[in-house]
Amino acid sequence: MRLLKRRQRPLLLTLIVVLGSLWMLSLLSCSKAGKDPASPLRYRQFEYTDDDGSPEKACNCSAILRGDREALEQAKLLTLTKDFHKSVRIPDEYYINAAQDCRKFKISRKYLTVPLSQEEVDFPLAYSMVVHHKVQNFERLLRVIYTPQNFYCVHVDKKSEASVISAIEAITSCFSNVFMVSQAVSVVYSAWPRVQADLNCMADLYNASTKWKYFINLCGQDFPLKTNLEIIRILRSLQGGNSLESETMPPEKRWRVANAHHIADGQIQPSGKTKGPPPFNLPVLSGNAYIVVNRGYIRSVLEDNRILALIEWAKDTYSPDEFLWATIQRMPGVPGSMWPNSKYDITDTNAIARLVKWEWHEGSQGSPMAVYPECQGNHVRGICVYGAGDLQWMLEQHHLFANKFDTDTDPIAVYCLEKYLRQKALAELY
Incomplete structure (x- = not known):
């Protein structure tokens, strides 16, 4: 300071004060948001990029989510190609073998192994997941909803193929907060065992921790429409209420x-x-x-x-x-x-639990009796199995999850939605 000219001293002091104030303000803003100021750099490893080598990268997800016709046509053509489906499909044996090295499995599959914010740490959730087939669907769902502060009970139908049970057991064994239900049942849909599967997970989750705030039940063909942070903020807004069709x-x-x-x-x-x-x-x-x-x-x-x-x-x-x-x-x-x-009375469209397109409620744009636009995928038992063309509309809805998705019929829909949610979750850190 002695070497500086007298006129320069006030200018330097002012600069130091301004820079110091800006630094403090940045710390305070991060603190108020419950976020680590260094977090964006810490979480780069969890980003989904084209370098991951996924075959679905051939499509343009950004354009698909905007509803771009050319991008949607390209996605449609890909989903009709047998070689593309073959390249995308992950066999059960992959998960059985890959999960032998849990650390490598979690890194390669880019699981979020650290919480993204204190706000999420303070509001853990409990999930019941009832599954009977399609391990790839299940693992993609688990990956997108997984955070280390939540709790996950997985019920696999006792009638499921041995490879399905082994693969899911291998996956869940890699996580301390993901566990197989203590008592599995043979599920008969439209009958009591379907309820019993959820009841058994409810009991296990209730006894597993006193910390979680809300329970959400899923099946293997569900997928979220919101990030974990968005979900808990929506749940906070319920102020202790529930949301379900009734x-x-x-x-x-x-x-x-x-x-x-x-x-x-x-x-x-x-x-x-x-x-x-x-x-x-x-x-x-x-x-x-x-x-x-x-x-x-x-x-x-x-x-x-x-x-x-x-x-x-x-x-x-x-x-x-x-x-x-x-x-x-x-x-x-x-x-x-x-x-x-x-x-x-609350209908399924007003509740936030699940977005489902029933075939008999679909209609063309402008149809006065239609509840939602026509399915861009295919129908199974009257329910739309979503295609990439449904994504833009879906993300405008208030529901937390949507059903049904199937990587066997439209893997691009799952890929683009998963990529969008991961990018959004990480962007919330900035």
Whole structure:
């Protein structure tokens, strides 16, 4: 300082003060956001790039997400090519072998092995994942929703092929917060075992940790539409409430709970008996299998005597997953529940749990009766299996997850959505 001319000293001091203030402000802004100022550099290893060698990089995801017609046509042509599908498909044996070296597996598959923000650390989630095939679908789903502070229970159908069970067991063994359900069942869809699979995971997750705030159940063909940070911010905005389809049961579905059913030859069949009314004269509501509920709701499912009686009553009904959670959501005293009055009915399009395109609700643009635009993929049992052309519309919706995706039919849809979510999650750090 002595060597500087007297006139230069005030200028230098001012510069030091300004730079110091800017540095402090940057630290404060990072602190307020709950983020590490050095985090962008720390997380570069988790970026998805074309250098990863994925065959899907032949498509232009940015253009696809903008709805660019030429990019969508190119993606469509790729999905019709047998050689492309063959190059994209990952066999079960790959996961069995790759997961022998967990560290290498997690690095090569770019799992997020560190939390991205303190805000996410403070709001852990619990996931139930019910799977019976398509290991590649499951692993892509796990990878995109995985964070080290969340908890994941995986139920694999006892009837699944040995390679499916072995591959998923190998994958889950690499993570301390991902575990196989303690008691697996043979799932029969539209029958009670489908509910029992989720119930078993609910119990395991509830006992695994007292920290998680919300429960979300998934199947192997779901995929998120939001980053983990976006999901928890949406859940915070619920202020303890739940979000799931729950509405007055239409007359054409009432036979499901009026007549008893049983499982024979691996399928649900009517028993010819009429059921009595539900316990406590509970109004039975209509809904679906997928829910977003708080921890207190799960505690009620496991411990509330009214709900335990309802569960016993529901075990011989048809498709109990499509009324049980919806009915519990309208029971007084259940945390996050709503009154059973029809004014509180919530449809699947209004709930945030799951975005599903039913074939009979689709329609062309401008159609007054259409609920959503036409499926750009294909239909399986009346449900749209999304194609790349659905992505732009899907990302405009408020739902947390969407169903169905299939890497066997349109791997580009999964690839572009996964790449978009990872880029967005990392961009939230800046």
